[in-house]
Amino acid sequence: xxxxxxxxxxxxxxxxxxxxxxxxxxxxxxxxxxxxxxxxxxxxxxxxxxxxxxxxxxxxxxxxxxxxxxxxxxxxxxxxxxxxxxxxxxxxxxxxxxxxxxxxxxxxxxxxxxxxxxxxxxxxxxxxxxxxxxxxxxxxxxxxxxxxxxxxxxxxxxxxxxxxxxxxxxxxxxxxxxxxxxxxxxxxxxxxxxxxxxxxxxxxxxxxxxxxxxxxxxxxxxxxxxxxxxxxxxxxxxxxxxxxxxxxxxxxxxxxxxxxxxxxxxxxxxxxxxxxxxxxxxxxxxxxxxxxxxxxxxx
Amino acid sequence: xxxxxxxxxxxxxxxxxxxxxxxxxxxxxxxxxxxxxxxxxxxxxxxxxxxxxxxxxxxxxxxxxxxxxxxxxxxxxxxxxxxxxxxxxxxxxxxxxxxxxxxxxxxxxxxxxxxxxxxxxxxxxxxxxxxxxxxxxxxxxxxxxxxxxxxxxxxxxxxxxxxxxxxxxxxxxxxxxxxxxxxxxxxxxxxxxxxxxxxxxxxxxxxxxxxxxxxxxxxxxxxxxxxxxxxxxxxxxxxxxxxxxxxxxxxxxxxxxxxxxxxxxxxxxxxxxxxxxxxxxxx
Numbered sequence: 074x075x076x077x078x079x080x081x082x083x084x085x086x087x088x089x090x091x092x093x094x095x096x097x098x099x100x101x102x103x104x105x106x107x108x109x110x111x112x113x114x115x116x117x118x119x120x121x122x123x124x125x126x127x128x129x130x131x132x133x134x135x136x137x138x139x140x141x142x143x144x145x146x147x148x149x150x151x152x153x154x155x156x157x158x159x160x161x162x163x164x165x166x167x168x169x170x171x172x173x174x175x176x177x178x179x180x181x182x183x184x185x186x187x188x189x190x191x192x193x194x195x196x197x198x199x200x201x202x203x204x205x206x207x208x209x210x211x212x213x214x215x216x217x218x219x220x221x222x223x224x225x226x227x228x229x230x231x232x233x234x235x236x237x238x239x240x241x242x243x244x245x246x247x248x249x250x251x252x253x254x255x256x257x258x259x260x261x262x263x264x265x266x267x268x269x270x271x272x273x274x275x276x277x278x279x280x281x282x283x284x285x286x287x288x289x290x291x292x293x294x295x296x297x298x299x300x301x302x303x304x305x306x307x308x309x310x311x312x313x314x315x316x317x318x319x320x321x322x323x324x325x326x327x328x329x330x331x332x333x334x335x336x337x338x339x340x341x342x343x344x345x346x347x348x349x350x351x352x353x354x355x356x357x358x359x360x361x362x363x364x365x366x367x368x369x370x371x372x
Numbered sequence: 373x374x375x376x377x378x379x380x381x382x383x384x385x386x387x388x389x390x391x392x393x394x395x396x397x398x399x400x401x402x403x404x405x406x407x408x409x410x411x412x413x414x415x416x417x418x419x420x421x422x423x424x425x426x427x428x429x430x431x432x433x434x435x436x437x438x439x440x441x442x443x444x445x446x447x448x449x450x451x452x453x454x455x456x457x458x459x460x461x462x463x464x465x466x467x468x469x470x471x472x473x474x475x476x477x478x479x480x481x482x483x484x485x486x487x488x489x490x491x492x493x494x495x496x497x498x499x500x501x502x503x504x505x506x507x508x509x510x511x512x513x514x515x516x517x518x519x520x521x522x523x524x525x526x527x528x529x530x531x532x533x534x535x536x537x538x539x540x541x542x543x544x545x546x547x548x549x550x551x552x553x554x555x556x557x558x559x560x561x562x563x564x565x566x567x568x569x570x571x572x573x574x575x576x577x578x579x580x581x582x583x584x585x586x587x588x589x590x591x592x593x594x595x596x597x598x599x600x601x602x603x604x605x606x607x608x609x610x611x612x613x614x615x616x617x618x619x620x621x622x623x624x625x626x627x628x629x630x631x632x633x634x635x636x637x638x639x640x641x642x643x644x645x646x647x648x649x650x651x652x653x654x655x
Binding site for chain 2: 093121123128
C-alpha cells in the first residue's frame with residue numbers, strides 16, 4: 074500500500090498485462106479488422122445511397138437521372154456550343170463515357186475528403202478501423218457508377234456502337250479505377266480530417282484535373298498542337314484520370330478504337346499505367362492513412 | 373475576446389472561461405495489490421479541437437489579417453478537458469463519475485474507450501472498453517429494420533451474430549406493430565430512444581462505459597432497461613457510469629470519482645463523495 078509516481082503506474086499496468094487503450098494496432102491486425110468489417114462497409118454504403126434520395130419525390134430514380142443530366146450539360150456546352158469534337162467520329166458516347174468514368178474519380182475524392190472529418194461523432198462513439206469510412210464512401214460512389222454504367226451502355230448502343238468482346242475489359246478497368254480511388258481517398262481523408270481547408274480547395278483541383286484528363290476532348294487529337302513540347306501530351310496521357318477514361322472508351326466504343334488507329338495513337342501502355350497507378354495509390358494511401366489511425370478522434 | 377491561444381505556443385491550451393483555472397492537488401493513487409486491475413489511468417491529459425466555435429467576428433478581412441499576422445484560427449479552439457487524472461479501477465468495480473456540466477466526465481469516458489487520443493499520460497486496459505451507445509451510426513431516414521442491422525455491424529458484430537440478435541432487439545425495443553418497417557425519423561422520441569438502447573445493449577462488453585440518461589421512455593421501459601443494464605454489468609469486467617442522477621449512482625456504484633474542471637476533486641466511497649459533492653454544489 075503505497076503512493077506511487079505516474080512512471081510506475083505505467084509499469085504497474087504493464088506488469089498486469091494491460092495494453093494502451095488508444096494505441097494503433099499492428100498493420101497486419103489492422104488489415105484483418107478491416108476485412109472483418111467488410112459487411113459493415115457494404116451495408117453502410119448501401120444505407121447511405123438509400124438515405125440520399127429518400128426525401129426527394131423521384132426517389133431512387135435520381136441515381137439514373139443525375140448521370141444523364143450531367144452528360145446532357147456537357148454535351149450542350151462542349152458538343153453543341155463549342156464543338157470540341159474534332160478527331161472523334163462518335164462524339165456523344167465518347168463524351169458521356171468520359172464524364173461518367175471521370176466523375177467516379179471526382180466524387181470518390183470529394184466524398185473521401187469529408188469521410189473522416191464530417192463523421193467525428195461516429196469516430197468518437199464506436200470502435201472500428203477508421204479506414205472503414207473512406208472505403209465505405211468510395212463504395213457508395215461505386216454503386217452510383219454501376220447505375221451510370223447501365224445508362225452508358227444504353228447510350229452507346231443507341232448511338233450505333235456494337236457490343237463486342239472488348240466490353241469485358243470494362244470490368245478490370247473499373248476494378249483498377251476503384252482500387253486507385255480508394256487509395257487516393259485514403260490520402261485525402263487524412264488530410265481533410267486535420268486540415269478542413271482541403272474540402273474548400275478540392276473543387277478547383279478537381280476541375281483542373283477534369284480539363285487535363287481529356288474528358289471533353291481527345292488528347293490524341295491535341296498532339297499536333299504541342300509538336301514542340303511532346304512531353305505535355307505524354308504527361309496528360311499518363312495522368313490517372315485520363316488513363317482510366319481512355320481504358321473504358323477503348324473497351325466500349327468500337328469507332329473510337331478506329332479513331333485512335335487513324336490518329337496513330339497506341340493504347341498498349343494504358344494497362345500498365347492503370348495497374349501502376351492503382352498499386353501505388355492504394356499501398357501509399359493505406360499506409361499514410363493508417364499512420365494517423367489513433368489520432369482521428371481528436372479532430 | 374475569448375479563446376486566444378497564448379503566444380508561448382505551449383501545447384496546452386486554455387479553456388474559454390477567461391479566468392485562471394484552479395489546480396487541485398490530485399489525490400495520490402493507492403494500489404491495492406490483492407485485486408486485479410482492469411483499467412489504469414495514468415496522468416491523463418485530453419485536448420480536443422472544436423471547429424466553428426465563435427471567437428471574434430469572422431469577416432474575410434479579419435481572417436486575412438490573421439493569416440498575415442500568423443495567428444491561430446479563432447474558429448478552431450483547443451479544449452483542455454481532462455488535466456492530469458490518475459486512478460486504478462479493478463475487476464468488478466462499478467465506478468460512478470460525477471461533476472458539474474463540462475467537468476470532463478464524458479471526455480474521460482471517451483478517453484478510456486480509446487476514442488480520444490491522450491495529449492499526455494495514458495490509459496491502459498485489459499480488453500476493449502466500449503461505450504454503451506450506437507446512435508451515431510444510425511440513419512434517421514432509414515427503417516428500424518435496416519438500422520438494427522447497421523447498428524449491430526457498426527458495433528463489430530458479425531452478420532451471423534446480427535441475425536441471431538435481431539429478434540431479441542425487436543422484442544426488447546417493443547415498438548408498436550409495424551413501426552419497425554418505418555423510417556426512424558417517424559418515431560416518437562421515446563420509441564427512437566428505446567430502439568437505440570435495444571441495439572446498443574445487444575453486445576457484451578469487457579469494460580462497459582455508460583454515459584447518462586439511458587433509462588429513457590415510459591415507466592415500464594425504464595424498469596426493463598435498468599434490468600438490462602444490471603445484466604450487462606454482471607457480464608462486464610468493470611463499469612463506469614456517468615449520471616447526474618445521484619440516486620442512481622449511489623445505488624449502483626461501489627466507488628465514486630468527483631471530477632471538477634478536468635481534475636479529480638475526490639475519489640472514494642459513494643456516500644462520502646456524494647455528500648461532499650452535494651454540499652459543494654448546493655452553496
